[in-house]
Amino acid sequence: MSSSPDSNLLDLIDSPADLRALPQFRLRQLAKEARRFLIELVSETGGHLAANLGTVELTLALHYVFNTPDDRLIWDVGHQSYLHKILTGRRAAMDTLRQKDGLSGFPNRNESEYDSFGVGHSSTSISAALGMAIAAARTGSPRRVVSIIGDGAMTAGQAFEALNHAGALDANLLVVLNDNDMSISPNVGGLSNYLARILSGRTYSTVREGSKKVLQNMPTMWELARRAEEHMKGMVVPGTLFEELGFNYIGPIDGHDTDALVKTLRNLRALSGPQLLHVVTRKGKGYKPAEINPCKFHGIGKFDPLTGMSRSDADAAPVKTYTGVFSDWVCTMADADDKLIAITPAMREGSGLVEFSKRYQDRYFDVGIAEQHSLTLAAGMACDGLRPVVAIYSTFLQRAYDQLIHDVALQNLPVLFAIDRGGLVGNDGPTHSGNYDLSYLRCIPNMTVMTPADEDECYRMLTTGFQLHSPAAVRYPRGSGPGVALSDSPDSIPVGKAELRREGKDIALLVFGSPLAAALEAAERLDATVVNMRFVKPLDEALLRQVASQHQRLVTVEDNAVRGGAGSAVAEYLAEQGLNVPLTLLGIPDEFIEHASREQQLEICGLDADSIYQRIQREMAGTIATLRAVD
Ligand SMILES: Cc1ncc(C[n+]2csc(CCOP(=O)(O)OP(=O)(O)O)c2C)c(N)n1
Numbered sequence: 001m002s003s004s005p006d007s008n009l010l011d012l013i014d015s016p017a018d019l020r021a022l023p024q025f026r027l028r029q030l031a032k033e034a035r036r037f038l039i040e041l042v043s044e045t046g047g048h049l050a051a052n053l054g055t056v057e058l059t060l061a062l063h064y065v066f067n068t069p070d071d072r073l074i075w076d077v078g079h080q081s082y083l084h085k086i087l088t089g090r091r092a093a094m095d096t097l098r099q100k101d102g103l104s105g106f107p108n109r110n111e112s113e114y115d116s117f118g119v120g121h122s123s124t125s126i127s128a129a130l131g132m133a134i135a136a137a138r139t140g141s142p143r144r145v146v147s148i149i150g151d152g153a154m155t156a157g158q159a160f161e162a163l164n165h166a167g168a169l170d171a172n173l174l175v176v177l178n179d180n181d182m183s184i185s186p187n188v189g190g191l192s193n194y195l196a197r198i199l200s201g202r203t204y205s206t207v208r209e210g211s212k213k214v215l216q217n218m219p220t221m222w223e224l225a226r227r228a229e230e231h232m233k234g235m236v237v238p239g240t241l242f243e244e245l246g247f248n249y250i251g252p253i254d255g256h257d258t259d260a261l262v263k264t265l266r267n268l269r270a271l272s273g274p275q276l277l278h279v280v281t282r283k284g285k286g287y288k289p290a291e292i293n294p295c296k297f298h299g300i301g302k303f304d305p306l307t308g309m310s311r312s313d314a315d316a317a318p319v320k321t322y323t324g325v326f327s328d329w330v331c332t333m334a335d336a337d338d339k340l341i342a343i344t345p346a347m348r349e350g351s352g353l354v355e356f357s358k359r360y361q362d363r364y365f366d367v368g369i370a371e372q373h374s375l376t377l378a379a380g381m382a383c384d385g386l387r388p389v390v391a392i393y394s395t396f397l398q399r400a401y402d403q404l405i406h407d408v409a410l411q412n413l414p415v416l417f418a419i420d421r422g423g424l425v426g427n428d429g430p431t432h433s434g435n436y437d438l439s440y441l442r443c444i445p446n447m448t449v450m451t452p453a454d455e456d457e458c459y460r461m462l463t464t465g466f467q468l469h470s471p472a473a474v475r476y477p478r479g480s481g482p483g484v485a486l487s488d489s490p491d492s493i494p495v496g497k498a499e500l501r502r503e504g505k506d507i508a509l510l511v512f513g514s515p516l517a518a519a520l521e522a523a524e525r526l527d528a529t530v531v532n533m534r535f536v537k538p539l540d541e542a543l544l545r546q547v548a549s550q551h552q553r554l555v556t557v558e559d560n561a562v563r564g565g566a567g568s569a570v571a572e573y574l575a576e577q578g579l580n581v582p583l584t585l586l587g588i589p590d591e592f593i594e595h596a597s598r599e600q601q602l603e604i605c606g607l608d609a610d611s612i613y614q615r616i617q618r619e620m621a622g623t624i625a626t627l628r629a630v631d
Contacts, residue, residue, distance in 0.1 A: 511530060
């Protein structure tokens with residue numbers, strides 16, 4: 001491929017083969033163009049910007065050196081894979097990123113042969129890479145396998161389980177540790193401190209031959225540090241932790257120096273056994289607003305690329321989200337009860353704990369990306385008199401299911417779960433959907449499970465759950481509710497009590513949580529009864545018996561998987577009681593719902609007002625036809 005020095009190089013790259021045809025020095029220009037492209041792109045589509053800007057040179061160097069797609073690149077979390085997508089034939093479709101029928105915001109095996117492993121949750125890449133390395137060894141394939149994992153993702157247990165295993169197997173794989181000292185917010189914990197010590201040079205104590213060989217003749221981060229600090233003598237080994245696990249530790253090297261990256265990766269490609277390359281990058285690199293505030297630009301909506309201002313900051317008056325309701329509640333309750341402790345697995349901003357973390361520093365625990373640990377930690381606290389509140393996304397709570405059952409519920413410990421992003425979450429797509437929590441929570445003994453239909457109810461349910469002497473979950477959706485103001489003195493809600501919201505005839509809609517507004521709208525057109533069920537567990541059985549006896553058909557509505565969800569709870573109860581009333585279950589069908597806006601996803605699932613109305617009309621027409629046939 002030839003091009004004049006001024007032409008846009010990125011436009012000429014339709015596959016990694018095109019990239020590999022370039023002379024190495026052109027990678028620097030390409031990196032600049034890629035950054036411009038990413039900033040423009042994400043300003044229009046929204047998405048994960050800071051992590052992508054931080055991995056520009058790394059992505060170029062990996063595709064330049066490795067023979068993708070035959071060699072496998074496995075991105076951890078996958079939120080930093082945009083340039084990987086651009087280089088692998090998807091540049092023209094990038095403007096459809098995260099939108100309905102468009103490209104996914106994460107690697108996806110259905111989207112491209114270059115996406116070796118589907119992802120969205122963190123810390124899976126080393127396990128997957130090891131699996132592929134074992135498969136390659138068994139088939140005698142010379143393919144190389146590379147996991148690219150951030151220092152945040154490296155805080156999770158699974159990453160260490162995989163390192164432990166890979167080291168023992170002496171497997172042929174390369175782990176690239178992308179160290180930017182950030183998770184979404186600043187990274188936490190002993191590992192993070194350890195990596196910082198490596199960079200500061202204080203652990204450089206012994207000479208290591210392997211690292212010397214791979215890095216010789218290169219101005220590594222380490223060498224730059226050595227030149228600056230004259231006390232450093234020769235290439236020495238910082239990587240003892242990884243070495244002890246059986247890895248050959250290389251680095252740290254500058255992750256924005258394409259020449260250093262290419263040279264090191266080439267050397268590593270020729271080595272066998274488990275290798276760990278420590279690369280140092282800056283999150284948000286090359287875009288000032290993101291460098292200054294990488295947390296804001298971790299995941300962002302549309303913004304003005306010139307100023308970095310979010311478009312939503314500029315136009316609309318702020319609306320209180322459910323996350324905001326939790327944020328208010330947890331601070332107010334902490335004022336009232338000094339036993340309250342708030343725990344988050346690395347989601348301070350997303351879970352609404354920023355204010356709490358400032359006001360109650362000693363009662364705030366960010367445990368890193370360690371959902372399992374967060375729950376057992378809470379269980380331990382609850383055993384000895386503290387009142388832990390675990391703020392967690394529905395999708396990430398899946399990680400800690402055994403801890404939920406075995407450590408919390410089995411011991412009937414008073415832990416409150418503030419479960420955010422319940423139900424459909426929109427553009428992040430199926431990896432982040434909270435579609436299963438009502439199913440997986442309601443089958444656990446001792447749990448109380450609540451689904452608020454508005455902001456005030458959410459606040460009151462949090463109080464209700466906090467006052468119980470047993471585990472409780474309040475599960476609320478992403479974004480804002482119908483806009484109900486918080487009452488001045490919000491009290492708790494009687495456990496297991498539903499609320500009759502509209503009296504109609506023939507049909508009763510039994511609604512769990514956020515679909516209430518849509519259900520009320522449909523009910524107006526149908527003249528149906530509407531019950532705000534509030535509790536998935538325990539159900540308001542008395543009210544259920546009453547509505548079952550007074551209506552021709554019951555319809556449950558929830559933004560959870562229909563299979564095993566709240567509607568199933570109603571079906572089980574009716575069956576147990578021998579109440580033979582026709583029942584329709586509305587909710588998320590038994591399939592993964594692809595990325596789209598939340599509104600589009602609700603429509604796809606038939607959970608918007610019009611779809612609810614149409615579906616019930618059809619069901620009723622069917623019932624009437626059946627009744628006529630029987631006559
Ligand atoms: C199991 C799980 N928990 C939480 C998250 C949310 N999350 C996405 S990226 C991220 C931070 C990752 O930090 P790091 O690996 O260092 O990558 P960086 O964004 O800094 O490049 C978190 C907590 C997730 N994706 N998966």
